[in-house]
Amino acid sequence: MSVLELRNISKRYGAxxxxxxxxxxxxxxxxxxLMGDNGAGKSTLVKVIAGNFAPTSGDVxxxxxxxxxxxxxDAQKAxxxxxxxxxxxxxxxxxxSNVFLGREPTRKIGPIKVVDYAFxxxxxxxxxxxxxxxxxxxxxxxxxxxxxxxxVAIARTLLSDAKIVLMDEPTAAISVRxxxxxxxxxxxxxxxxxxxxxxxxxxxxxxxxxxxxxxxxRGELVANKKAxxxxxxxxxxxxxxxIESA
Amino acid sequence: MQKKxxxxxxxxxxxxxxxxMRNPLFLSPINLGNTANLIGLFGLFAIGxxxxxxxxxxxxxxxxxxxxxxxxxxxxxxxxGVPWPAAVAxxxxxxxxxxxxxxxxxxxxxxxxxxxxxxxxxxxxxxxxGYTAESTAGFPFGSSYPQLEWLTIGRSFGVPHSFLAxxxxxxxxxxxxxxxxxxxxxxxxxxxxxxARFSGINTRFVTxxxxxxxxxxxxxxxxYFAMFTKSVQPSSHGxxxxxxxxxxxxxxxxxxxxxxxxxxxxxxxxVLLQELQNLVNLLGIPSSLNFAVMGAxxxxxxxxxxxxxxYRSRKNTERAxxxxxxx
Numbered sequence: 419m420s421v422l423e424l425r426n427i428s429k430r431y432g433a434x435x436x437x438x439x440x441x442x443x444x445x446x447x448x449x450x451x452l453m454g455d456n457g458a459g460k461s462t463l464v465k466v467i468a469g470n471f472a473p474t475s476g477d478v479x480x481x482x483x484x485x486x487x488x489x490x491x492d493a494q495k496a497x498x499x500x501x502x503x504x505x506x507x508x509x510x511x512x513x514x515s516n517v518f519l520g521r522e523p524t525r526k527i528g529p530i531k532v533v534d535y536a537f538x539x540x541x542x543x544x545x546x547x548x549x550x551x552x553x554x555x556x557x558x559x560x561x562x563x564x565x566x567x568x569x570v571a572i573a574r575t576l577l578s579d580a581k582i583v584l585m586d587e588p589t590a591a592i593s594v595r596x597x598x599x600x601x602x603x604x605x606x607x608x609x610x611x612x613x614x615x616x617x618x619x620x621x622x623x624x625x626x627x628x629x630x631x632x633x634x635x636r637g638e639l640v641a642n643k644k645a646x647x648x649x650x651x652x653x654x655x656x657x658x659x660x661i662e663s664a
Numbered sequence: 665m666q667k668k669x670x671x672x673x674x675x676x677x678x679x680x681x682x683x684x685m686r687n688p689l690f691l692s693p694i695n696l697g698n699t700a701n702l703i704g705l706f707g708l709f710a711i712g713x714x715x716x717x718x719x720x721x722x723x724x725x726x727x728x729x730x731x732x733x734x735x736x737x738x739x740x741x742x743x744x745g746v747p748w749p750a751a752v753a754x755x756x757x758x759x760x761x762x763x764x765x766x767x768x769x770x771x772x773x774x775x776x777x778x779x780x781x782x783x784x785x786x787x788x789x790x791x792x793x794g795y796t797a798e799s800t801a802g803f804p805f806g807s808s809y810p811q812l813e814w815l816t817i818g819r820s821f822g823v824p825h826s827f828l829a830x831x832x833x834x835x836x837x838x839x840x841x842x843x844x845x846x847x848x849x850x851x852x853x854x855x856x857x858x859x860a861r862f863s864g865i866n867t868r869f870v871t872x873x874x875x876x877x878x879x880x881x882x883x884x885x886x887x888y889f890a891m892f893t894k895s896v897q898p899s900s901h902g903x904x905x906x907x908x909x910x911x912x913x914x915x916x917x918x919x920x921x922x923x924x925x926x927x928x929x930x931x932x933x934x935v936l937l938q939e940l941q942n943l944v945n946l947l948g949i950p951s952s953l954n955f956a957v958m959g960a961x962x963x964x965x966x967x968x969x970x971x972x973x974x975y976r977s978r979k980n981t982e983r984a985x986x987x988x989x990x991x
Contacts, residue, residue: 490862490864491864494864500862502862506856506858506859506862506863507856507859508851508852508855508856508859508860508923509855509856509923510851510854510855510923510924511848511851511852511855515848519848519852519859519860519863519865520849520852520860520863520864520865521863521864522845522848524844524845530839530844531844531845532839532843532844533843533844533845533847533848574863
């Protein structure tokens with residue numbers, strides 16, 4: 419059973435064919451490296467999966483059920499979480515507040531609902547422990563390293579029992595040591611049975627964690643194969659078009 | 665309480681002590697009562713301004729709203745004999761509408777808060793002056809409204825009710841800001857609107873709500889000011905009040921970049937501003953220098969705060985380096 423299946427997804431912006439007949443299936447716990455040059459359609463594909471907009475044609479299946487996402491919240495409810503490149507987190511808030519941003523737990527004091535800070539801290543501490551991250555719930559995000567921020571963003575996805583996590587360039591702007599941290603986080607997600615779609619330009623990172631590599635070129639899926647059966651050279655060729663398809 | 669709030673509190677006490685040493689009248693019941701009244705009046709709308717500033721916006725129309733709604737309120741009660749509870753309801757209702765208009769123009773039409781509320785400042789002042797044909801709106805001679813007066817300008821145990829009203833509003837807004845989901849979302853929207861939107865927060869609603877809160881508190885302040893001055897001169901009533909509110913909010917630790925602030929800080933900011941006004945009066949400084957004193961103290965306060973923060977972070981770095989070297 420695949421957790422996510424795309425069947426013949428196409429997306430047009432006026433005269434531009436951003437995605438052309440893309441089909442793809444992802445198993446639970448699988449880490450898929452989604453690669454392609456700028457403008458190859460990676461972002462469009464991610465936005466279709468995340469429910470930012472509907473495909474012009476084609477179907478999205480989650481756990482073999484056909485889905486029609488009208489807004490990102492629909493996708494979120496179906497178990498799809500996105501970790502954005504510029505990290506959708508607020509610097510002025512604590513790690514715990516960020517993990518729960520947009521879905522704060524409340525408790526009632528008389529007639530008024532107040533934010534349950536104690537629960538937020540406890541639960542996010544558990545999530546950080548699960549991710550084997552040393553992030554502390556009370557720490558302000560603006561004092562954190564890039565890797566810790568990623569941990570916060572990823573802990574958000576655990577909160578909602580996500581089935582699929584889409585990560586847009588999570589290793590683009592951080593130091594080498596932090597990259598290792600983030601790759602570990604991705605492995606943790608995978609170990610918990612969560613599928614990860616890793617969009618990245620960094621070949622070593624993809625080959626480090628991904629079990630499958632998918633290459634898009636000019637809106638078409640030109641490769642979908644096991645990482646162990648491919649090589650960075652081959653993928654580079656596929657991205658640039660030096661190799662037609664594989 | 666945040667560190668900034670404590671620093672501000674200390675500053676208030678130090679300034680108070682200095683003024684008291686130069687002029688003991690500072691702590692006389694009459695002076696304290698009068699100052700508390702002014703703190704209440706200005707604190708009411710400064711809290712609203714703080715909420716708007718926390719979203720990263722600004723509301724420049726507050727003073728004009730106070731003038732326009734003051735004129736209308738006085739006219740409704742004094743001229744047309746509308747029962748005062750109805751007049752209060754209408755005034756606050758107008759506040760809601762003004763806030764909604766600002767919020768919708770800013771979120772739906774994507775206009776800048778500065779521009780929208782600057783136009784508001786001009787429009788409301790203009791309407792107030794046009795509506796009254798530049799004449800002062802006042803209550804008829806000899807009229808009295810005991811309940812309304814008790815609520816607005818009355819005192820209990822020497823404490824002005826305007827001050828109590830401000831404390832109640834502050835308490836409610838403190839819970840709203842620091843302990844409700846809305847408060848969390850307000851800080852999130854102010855700091856990183858995109859992140860807030862991606863997190864599923866209705867950012868438009870949050871922003872609009874902040875402007876409505878600001879305008880509603882301004883409308884309540886308008887009633888208190890109108891009752892305090894008893895007559896409203898449409899061209900000068902409430903002039904520059906938005907700047908008092910902004911100054912109080914900024915003194916109280918609200919960042920103009922949004923996302924930061926505390927209700928206690930804003931209230932303390934309003935206290936300090938009135939203390940400075942009082943200082944000018946009590947120390948015999950020509951009242952024409954009023955604004956200059958205020959500006960200088962705010963500037964020094966902000967400067968000191970920044971220097972102190974830089975000093976603290978330097979100390980922290982040194983300590984961390986020291987620990988590293990020991991290892």
